Amino acid sequence: MLELFITFVKIGLFSFGGGYAILAMIQQEVVSHHNWLTQGEFTDIVAISQMTPGPIAINAATFIGYKTYGIPGSLICTFGVILPSLVLMLVLTLTYLKLRKRPWFQNIFKNLRLLSLGLIGAALILIGKGAFPDLWSVGVFAICLLVSWRWKTNPVYVLMGAAVLGMVLG
Amino acid sequence: MCSLISIFTTFLKIGAFTIGGAYAMIPLIRREVCQRRGWMDDLEFMDGIAAAQSCPGPIAINLSIYVGYHLRKGKGMAVAVLGTVIPSLISIIVIAALFTRYAEAEPVRRAFRALKPAVVALIALPMIEMGRKAGLKLSNCWFPAAVLLLVGLADVSPVYIILLTIAFSVWTSLRKRSL
Numbered sequence: 528m529l530e531l532f533i534t535f536v537k538i539g540l541f542s543f544g545g546g547y548a549i550l551a552m553i554q555q556e557v558v559s560h561h562n563w564l565t566q567g568e569f570t571d572i573v574a575i576s577q578m579t580p581g582p583i584a585i586n587a588a589t590f591i592g593y594k595t596y597g598i599p600g601s602l603i604c605t606f607g608v609i610l611p612s613l614v615l616m617l618v619l620t621l622t623y624l625k626l627r628k629r630p631w632f633q634n635i636f637k638n639l640r641l642l643s644l645g646l647i648g649a650a651l652i653l654i655g656k657g658a659f660p661d662l663w664s665v666g667v668f669a670i671c672l673l674v675s676w677r678w679k680t681n682p683v684y685v686l687m688g689a690a691v692l693g694m695v696l697g
Numbered sequence: 698m699c700s701l702i703s704i705f706t707t708f709l710k711i712g713a714f715t716i717g718g719a720y721a722m723i724p725l726i727r728r729e730v731c732q733r734r735g736w737m738d739d740l741e742f743m744d745g746i747a748a749a750q751s752c753p754g755p756i757a758i759n760l761s762i763y764v765g766y767h768l769r770k771g772k773g774m775a776v777a778v779l780g781t782v783i784p785s786l787i788s789i790i791v792i793a794a795l796f797t798r799y800a801e802a803e804p805v806r807r808a809f810r811a812l813k814p815a816v817v818a819l820i821a822l823p824m825i826e827m828g829r830k831a832g833l834k835l836s837n838c839w840f841p842a843a844v845l846l847l848v849g850l851a852d853v854s855p856v857y858i859i860l861l862t863i864a865f866s867v868w869t870s871l872r873k874r875s876l
Contacts, residue, residue: 539754543856549755574800575792578809580713581785582722582757589789601790605782612754616762617774619748624767627744631870638840638866639747640740640831642858644824645844646750650720651820652849658813668814675724675822682724682819683714686812693811694804 528596528603534561535588535607542584549584549608550576553591563595584608663697699736699768701776707734708761708780715781717816719749719756724819726764736768739830751859757781 534556542549550573557563564572576586585605592604626632659665667689674680674688711725723746730736737745742764749759758778765777792799799805833841847853 541753542755543753543854548854571797571800575789575797577717578800578805579785579788579792581715581788582712582755582781583718584755585758585782585785586789589786590793593790593793598790601786601793605786609754609758609778609782612752612758612762613774613778616749616752616754616759617766619752620763620766623744623748631867634870635863635866636744636747637832638862639751639859640743641833641837641841642844642862643743643747643750644828644831644833645841646848646855647720647723647746647820647824647827648841648845649847649849649855650718651817652845654717654720654813654820655817658817660810664810664814667811668818671815671818672822675819682728683710685819686714686716686815689811689815690808693808697807697810 528600530561531563531592531595531600532603532607535592535604536610538588539608540611550587553584553587557591564591568594667692699734699773701769701772703734704765704768704773705776705780708765708777709783710780711761712781713784715757716812719760720820721816722757722760724823726760727823730764730768737764739827741767743827743831747859750855751863 538549538552538556542552554569558566558569572587572590575590576583579586585608588604588608589601592599592601594600596603623632623636627636659668670692671685671689675682675685707729711722711729714725715722727739727742731739731742745760745763745767748763749756752759758781761777761781762774765774767773768777796802828841844855844858847858848855
């Protein structure tokens with residue numbers, strides 16, 4: 528179980544770029560290296576992680592932990608994968624709070640904000656790639672866009688509405 | 698000011714509706730933390746997105762740590778992370794224990810066929826306003842456009858672009874001697 532924990536700490540520490548980068552890293556460690564899961568089981572886990580609420584990486588870690596050591600395993604994997612974040616992101620946040628009045632530091636974030644816009648756009652492409660197989664999904668997209676733009680509806684209600692609409696009419 | 702309980706319940710809600718990755722959190726956090734409760738302004742939040750992407754680990758968790766710490770230091774950070782993680786833990790354990798064929802169930806597939814375009818719409822909408830606040834102009838829009846193409850289509854890892862941007866920003870500051 529310690530090995531499982533250390534593996535997930537490693538995954539958290541070396542995966543840059545969020546969900547999909549982490550999934551690739553998990554595959555390498557859990558399937559190819561340690562043989563805790565078969566490739567088929569891993570593919571199932573990826574599908575389930577994407578179709579369940581919550582961050583994909585946390586979902587995958589919880590699932591793999593549960594498959595190997597039950598509920599304690601899922602807690603250990605989840606804690607392992609967020610432990611490096613807790614340390615590094617805390618340091619980063621403290622640095623930000625300390626230095627954000629300095630002109631050179633503001634200059635960095637001025638540029639990073641523009642970069643963020645590009646990354647959000649890239650995420651839109653990645654999520655959007657599989658999201659529009661037919662006219663129905665384009666319709667859902669248009670309705671959600673209109674509703675949240677026109678009435679500033681809470682995104683939570685938009686998502687619940689879309690899920691119900693999909694189940695009833697999809 | 699915000700209580701730990703309200704941070705926790707806010708992030709519980711955010712965690713439960715983060716569907717398909719950390720970017721789906723952006724409209725949720727912006728709505729709950731910036732607009733509805735006014736705990737943080739848009740620029741601080743965008744800096745958080747930038748920082749969360751520059752740090753290893755799940756972006757959703759990094760962003761919760763940033764927002765939680767901003768609101769109530771270490772305790773705020775702890776409850777924000779717990780709130781984000783708990784919906785995942787519960788739903789995945791239930792699925793893993795009872796219903797491994799979950800992703801193939803017809804109602805779930807139907808719901809997700811509608812949820813995916815909904816998430817795209819929700820992420821796309823705030824981009825215009827965020828662009829305005831980030832100081833997006835005709836003269837600098839080539840930069841986010843290039844990032845979008847490199848990461849979204851050419852599959853370049855964001856880490857290199859982030860490191861280059863930081864290095865370039867420090868270099869221009871040094872040149873202007875505005876340290």
